[in-house]
Amino acid sequence: MKFDTVVLGAGIVGVCVALHLQKRGRQVALVDRRLPGNETSFGNAGLIQREGVYPYAFPRGFGTLLRYARNQSPDVRYHADAIFKAAPFLWQYWRNSHPARHAEIAKSYATLIEHCVSEHRALAAEAGASALLRPIGWMKVFRTEAVRDKEMRAAEQWHREYDIEFETLDAGRLQQIEPDLDKTLVGGVRYPQSDSVSDPNALVTAYAKYFEALGGRFFIGDADTLRDGWQVDTEQGTISASSAVVALGPWSERASARLGYHLPLAVKRGYHMHYAPQGSARLHHPVLDAQNGYVLAPMARGIRLTTGAEIAHLDAPKTPTQLAAVEPAARALFPLGQRLDDEPWMGRRPCTPDMMPIIGPARKHDGLWFAFGHAHHGLTLGPITGRLIAEMMTGEATVVDSRPFSVERF
Template sequence: MHCQTLVLGAGIVGVSTALQLQARGRQVTLIDRNDPGSGTSHGNAGLIERSSVIPYAFPRQLGALVRYGLNRQPDVRYSLAHLPKAAPWLLKYWRQSAPARLAGAAADMLPLVQRCVEEHDPLISAAGLEALVEAKGWIELYRDQSAFEQAKAELKGLAHYGLQYEILEQAQLQAREPQLAMGAVGGIHWLDPKTVRDPGALTRGYAALFVQRGGQFLHGDARSLKQVGDSWQVSSQRGAISADEVVACLGPQSAELYEQLGYKIPLGIKRGYHMHYGTRDGARLQHAICDTQGGYVLAPMARGVRLTTGIEFAASSAPGNQIQLNRCETLARALFPALGERLDDTPWLGRRPCLPDMRPVIGPAPLHKGLWFNFGHAHHGLTLGPVSGRLMAELVTGAKPFTDPQPYSAARFL
């Protein structure tokens, strides 16, 4: 078989890239070992995060570094055995999180973040997925008055981004979420983002739209990719498929491909967990809630209330554990007393693909003609899937890109 364009990886980034290429006239085949939306795209907090204009940075304050070093915090934990291997990457991340460099990353990411909702919206409509998506925003919740006051003061520095939000004092927060305990002192309700009740179903719906529009999805192994003359070839359930061009959107598995091709891109993995819960006495959570001190998100989902944890630094292949989830669950039950029994047999474990400079890789592979990369979206794969897919499609087809692609170039790591 021969096709014009192969897209490797059927997570939200890969499926969105396939749709954007298809919309620009490319004949596209989408390849994945598993079904669409069954990896990291399945397990996130369900936020299309228009308000995240500042990337997640490594803490710089000495007090925070000491607290995290004790490894007892709910939002970030690390495996002691993995720390020596992770240390060089963490040092790069720390350096890139210095104020001036963080400001540069925020400026480079802004064109993508600004367009995230408007690139999702037409796909949601075309795929008939409106029932999965709500325009309620999410609430950033504080249990400490001094931290809340600091957050309100920092809003002034975000004024030029034009974000919509409401400051909720304790009584206002209680009115908006009556089921929350009185321990929360207030919150910020971010209004621009949208929330998704089943992120995996959204990705599968986008994949179904891709097939409906004439695209082809096949199971195959991206690791089998090789260059054959002027073409690229990969093994699939229907045998070898060749293509003129390949776009690799493999998320946390990206290193399995690019390393064998000679690229040294410093991709790190931030692991995270989720668990679904029922609620007691018919209680309902109206909005996605982020407990800023706990570093977890409680979100109403199709299956129940999903608790999504923060960051775990451990070997990507290491078995999952319940340490971080248990810490967060204790806090969540105090915050939302109606949280009921666990609905999943075991916690779901996901892997966020992160680069230390807090920018993804979007663009051509510098050493290989016809090979393109689109990965490294960190905490915002769901948010940035369609917009990074658009930029990727514009680059592949030679159209004028809507923003300068240089900040996302893989060549920055050569």
């Protein structure tokens, strides 16, 4: 029960960290309270966002803020009792979303994003899971010309600054690609360099099985028992390691706080539901309704509807009002049939106020490393995060400059 490294958290990030370390000859234990890929990584929209060089910013326009304050927006909702606690985080998030600051953040963030598709494809090929990746891109669709023009300006900026490819879709071209979408849409934009996943849970599971095939071991255990040493209790007994990686997603703040790190982390919750398509209708691409902030994505189980963000306490009960609010718009966008899930699924996105993940050593403790805070891009950035932290831990030259993601910035 002795290992070189124990990785806490078996979501997409933790599995990729463990896998990359095991590939480099480390003996790794991966620990989670549930099987790999069954928390936040289970229910996302399945996007690997090569175009996502600008992380999702906090809106700064007064009209948008006023709309959010009413707590009736389709893309953002909040629990009133969570706002006071989240206020310092939201203030810093708002400040970092100033266009000049956001552009500076993008310069660092883009260094990770540029490797997201290639790193996924490499791991998927090794794990025998390439069939789960769809190299066809994804699209945003527009109901009004004003929203279309705003989104097209952003696409042009990303192309100009980071060579992000995009395809402009007028109404006719959109109907040619996705003939079952609402005929009143004014157009869309497709990002062909991005991939999507037909079953995110199956992809994480495949990566975890590859990790075990390389000699890594998975344990059901309690991350709350982590203690200096590094020891953690599991169902099969106590394991110990010379190093530990905290990759617990939204629960990382709790684990890091027990070790004396008080980090400005918050949680954006989200929901999903699967639907059968009506009749012979088919959806070929994941589609974001830019007006309402939800995604429809074709998945192995059916058409997955994923919501925007809900600001709430980490363990607050589900309140899927946001899902209920956008479902009528989603049914107007695409002919959805009956619901396929007994109840809405809920996940939690771990967020930092500067929109960048925390990747690297925890300076107060020898052998302790952090890999969390990926917000909306956990699936996107899992493999490149795993590679980066494994390179840092083994003393290799790193694929990107790790300094912008250091915990020391807080």
